[in-house]
Amino acid sequence: MWVYIKNLKDYIGKEVELRGWVWRSRSSGKIAFINMRDGTGIVQVVVEASSVDEETFKNARKLRMESSLIVRGTVKNEERAPGGVEIHAKEVIPVQIPTEDFPINKPDHSIDYLMEHRHLWLRSRKQMHILNIRDAVLKAIRKFYWENDFVQVDTPIFTGAIGESAGNLFEIDYFDYGKVYLAQTGQLYLEAACMALGRVFNLGPTFRAEKSKTRRHLIEFWMNEAEVAYFEHEDNLKLQENLVSYIVKYVLENAREHLEALNRDISKLEKIEPPFPRITYTEAVKMLQKKGYDIEWGDDFGGDEETEIAKQFDKPVFVTHYPRKAKAFYMQPDPDNPDVVLCDDLIAPEGYGEIIGASQRIHDYDLLVERLKEFNLPVESYDWYLDLRKFGSVPHSGFGLGVERTIAWIAGLEHIREAIPFPRTLYRVHP
Amino acid sequence: MWVYIKNLKDYIGKEVELRGWVWRSRSSGKIAFINMRDGTGIVQVVVEASSVDEETFKNARKLRMESSLIVRGTVKNEERAPGGVEIHAKEVIPVQIPTEDFPINKPDHSIDYLMEHRHLWLRSRKQMHILNIRDAVLKAIRKFYWENDFVQVDTPIFTGAIGESAGNLFEIDYFDYGKVYLAQTGQLYLEAACMALGRVFNLGPTFRAEKSKTRRHLIEFWMNEAEVAYFEHEDNLKLQENLVSYIVKYVLENAREHLEALNRDISKLEKIEPPFPRITYTEAVKMLQKKGYDIEWGDDFGGDEETEIAKQFDKPVFVTHYPRKAKAFYMQPDPDNPDVVLCDDLIAPEGYGEIIGASQRIHDYDLLVERLKEFNLPVESYDWYLDLRKFGSVPHSGFGLGVERTIAWIAGLEHIREAIPFPRTLYRVHP
Ligand SMILES: [Mg+2]
Ligand SMILES: [Mg+2]
Numbered sequence A, B: 001m002w003v004y005i006k007n008l009k010d011y012i013g014k015e016v017e018l019r020g021w022v023w024r025s026r027s028s029g030k031i032a033f034i035n036m037r038d039g040t041g042i043v044q045v046v047v048e049a050s051s052v053d054e055e056t057f058k059n060a061r062k063l064r065m066e067s068s069l070i071v072r073g074t075v076k077n078e079e080r081a082p083g084g085v086e087i088h089a090k091e092v093i094p095v096q097i098p099t100e101d102f103p104i105n106k107p108d109h110s111i112d113y114l115m116e117h118r119h120l121w122l123r124s125r126k127q128m129h130i131l132n133i134r135d136a137v138l139k140a141i142r143k144f145y146w147e148n149d150f151v152q153v154d155t156p157i158f159t160g161a162i163g164e165s166a167g168n169l170f171e172i173d174y175f176d177y178g179k180v181y182l183a184q185t186g187q188l189y190l191e192a193a194c195m196a197l198g199r200v201f202n203l204g205p206t207f208r209a210e211k212s213k214t215r216r217h218l219i220e221f222w223m224n225e226a227e228v229a230y231f232e233h234e235d236n237l238k239l240q241e242n243l244v245s246y247i248v249k250y251v252l253e254n255a256r257e258h259l260e261a262l263n264r265d266i267s268k269l270e271k272i273e274p275p276f277p278r279i280t281y282t283e284a285v286k287m288l289q290k291k292g293y294d295i296e297w298g299d300d301f302g303g304d305e306e307t308e309i310a311k312q313f314d315k316p317v318f319v320t321h322y323p324r325k326a327k328a329f330y331m332q333p334d335p336d337n338p339d340v341v342l343c344d345d346l347i348a349p350e351g352y353g354e355i356i357g358a359s360q361r362i363h364d365y366d367l368l369v370e371r372l373k374e375f376n377l378p379v380e381s382y383d384w385y386l387d388l389r390k391f392g393s394v395p396h397s398g399f400g401l402g403v404e405r406t407i408a409w410i411a412g413l414e415h416i417r418e419a420i421p422f423p424r425t426l427y428r429v430h431p
Helices: A005-011 A053-061 A110-115 A124-146 A188-196 A231-252 A256-261 A265-268 A281-290 A303-311 A367-375 A379-390 A403-411 B005-011 B054-062 B111-114 B125-147 B188-196 B231-252 B257-260 B265-270 B283-292 B303-310 B364-374 B379-387 B403-411
Strands: A015-030 A031-038 A044-048 A068-077 A086-095 A169-173 A176-180 A199-207 A220-229 A278-280 A317-320 A337-341 A343-350 A355-363 A396-402 B016-026 B031-039 B042-048 B066-075 B087-097 B171-174 B176-183 B200-205 B220-229 B278-280 B317-320 B337-341 B344-347 B353-361 B398-400
Touching: A005 A015, A005 A086, A005 A124, A015 A044, A015 A053, A015 A086, A015 B379, A031 A068, A031 A086, A031 A124, A031 B031, A031 B220, A031 B379, A044 B042, A053 A086, A053 B337, A086 A188, A110 A124, A110 B265, A124 A199, A124 A231, A124 A256, A124 B125, A124 B188, A169 B042, A169 B171, A176 A303, A188 A220, A188 A396, A188 A403, A188 B125, A199 B200, A220 A231, A220 B111, A220 B379, A231 A265, A231 A317, A231 A343, A231 A396, A231 A403, A256 A265, A265 A403, A278 A281, A278 B200, A281 A303, A303 A317, A303 A343, A303 A355, A317 B016, A343 A403, A355 A403, A367 A379, A396 A403, B005 B016, B005 B042, B016 B042, B016 B054, B016 B087, B031 B054, B031 B066, B031 B087, B054 B087, B125 B200, B125 B220, B125 B403, B188 B200, B188 B379, B188 B398, B200 B278, B220 B403, B231 B257, B231 B265, B231 B317, B231 B353, B231 B398, B231 B403, B257 B403, B278 B283, B283 B303, B283 B317, B303 B317, B303 B353, B344 B403, B364 B379, B398 B403
Parallel strands: A044 A086, A278 A317, B042 B087, B278 B317
Antiparallel strands: A015 A031, A015 A068, A031 A044, A068 A086, A169 A176, A199 A220, A220 A396, A317 A343, A343 A355, A355 A396, B016 B031, B016 B066, B031 B042, B066 B087, B171 B176, B200 B220, B220 B398, B317 B344, B344 B353, B353 B398
């Protein structure tokens, strides 16, 4: 019976069939050891010349790294082994034996070489753990929204409308229609949908034609956005801290072995629970100025400033109430100070930077038109978006969470490119 | 306390606050009735002049369709009412009252008008039910893979590689790199990933620059693909029938009220369980010829032929073993007849057409190169894909499920465009 390695503990004393690949192997005279992987784990297969036929033993000895093979044998308790079991082989059937060395076989390949071989690099242990953490983060995001009665509304990628800024957009020729753009955000669509369904979220790829090469940027990345009708700034902050805490807790509970395998400092993650600290933009600027940063009220924060702010806390920190002119046109002014808006950036601890951008949205028609003009945006392109303020407009709020940045933080990765299966960066779309 | 309408049954006799929009309203002398919606349901609010102050009664009377409002009142049992409850209002607070009639207010708007107002059309009852069914289908897909130990591997949209055909691709200028294409499938990437993780799936948007205007085509649509190492043709068929049956069952159990509201014939869906009937392509051609269709062995099926095949069965039907030349280059030849391949199309009942395309993939390096040449494809573009056949190649199989076609079938929609929140068709990317 075909069994996956991660389930072997349920088959102790039984005969099973494993299907997988050679991770490492060695042999000496009358015994061969194959460390075999199948995508769910690694197990040691023991092949003794005395207990198998000659063919099987010969097969076992000629296998090299990443040969594919089928093994039939008995599952034995072996407390010294990583998964607590090993396999005593009766049959070893090679499926395909490479004629060349596996390309990913040294500890010191350059990052460019690894990226060029991403299709094979994925088989390495570290990448396997990261992809399992990614999977857990994606599950957590969905489960959070399901448990909180959100409806998934998939927002379009092709869009004639313009998001936050007209720059950094990829263009497409759309039949006879002319140019369309790849969406940088589904927010405007979620705003329409939350008026129909109350609480909505999306989760999918998004695109920025940004010439950034930092360890925090990808050209194609996944984003989760949420939007809730009748939510105001304070509700929005609570939703965000609940979501982020839920994700971290879910990963700790369901993918802890993968965090441990990456040597992630788990104690740092165990501190992540609501409420998160909050400082205003104005307080943050003052703090940075005291520390000698060359920043003035009105400037946006860069990576260094975000890291400095994050250093003050051991949880993600909300920076709220940014200057109106530093943020997008649709953000609701603070009634106590119309120079700032009811928004927040959520900055992850340990230097991982901004993982959420959020705001309450302007719900008043006249104010929204005024702001479009203030930002020199073409009011006519926002025709349908303005309709939302004409027909039963309500206060509403939402945010966007960068999925890969969240994964990079939780998994403790040095660079965001390992947080996605096939990264697209400024110079790379291959493989 | 703010409560959503769908939860009102838990608050009978209590005072609650509702936040939403006017669905319909009428008043007569001393009493006003507001049918109020909040995205989770509709409830009748009763406003009696004798039990509220003058201001509240005046407010209640001036509300028009899609006015936004907050209502405070008591939840009363009312068996004649749709949700079994109604609200006896104490306060009615208008949030915003439109100055124009709501644009979606007649039963006979043209489809083009409705599509142009999609951002508002979403608020109509039918669209709300469809979006909830979509949400349930998406949940079901994910839960199926979670319960079956698949890892989600998000495949890239930007790709230099070429999928099944070089036609129908959208092009992008990618910085200094040159042209890249929007992926039509993540299959090749999932093939790489299943060698690393065993069982993998994706779920996301995909794009076809196809000049089709049928009720089964969208330019931008969602696809779910799965790929399993060591799965052969038969395993693949079972996985597909289990997935599709799971989705239908999940929707029946979790979104039945939405199916009922759309007058879907539920008895037809209740028949959907494994095993699904199977016929070979060759049998299907013979059957069609007998019925007078002008089709020859080697031709692909069109919509009419698919509908005719589906008519013979009350479950989805697998059409298997298509001619090698009618299908993609990567499909594994049938060992019993190398003119056909180990593939299937799954055709939904009731004329909804093909919802899955599937195959076992060629795992032999030399055969794959031969097939690339047979199809006149540039072998050098498939460098990394061919690597998968050099380093521990194994038999493997997978498929792609069209999400909107599946939704259209389950919800019983006439046109696929209503199965996605913001459809992109040949002439429409707005809103
Ligand atoms: Mg920022
Ligand atoms: Mg077909």
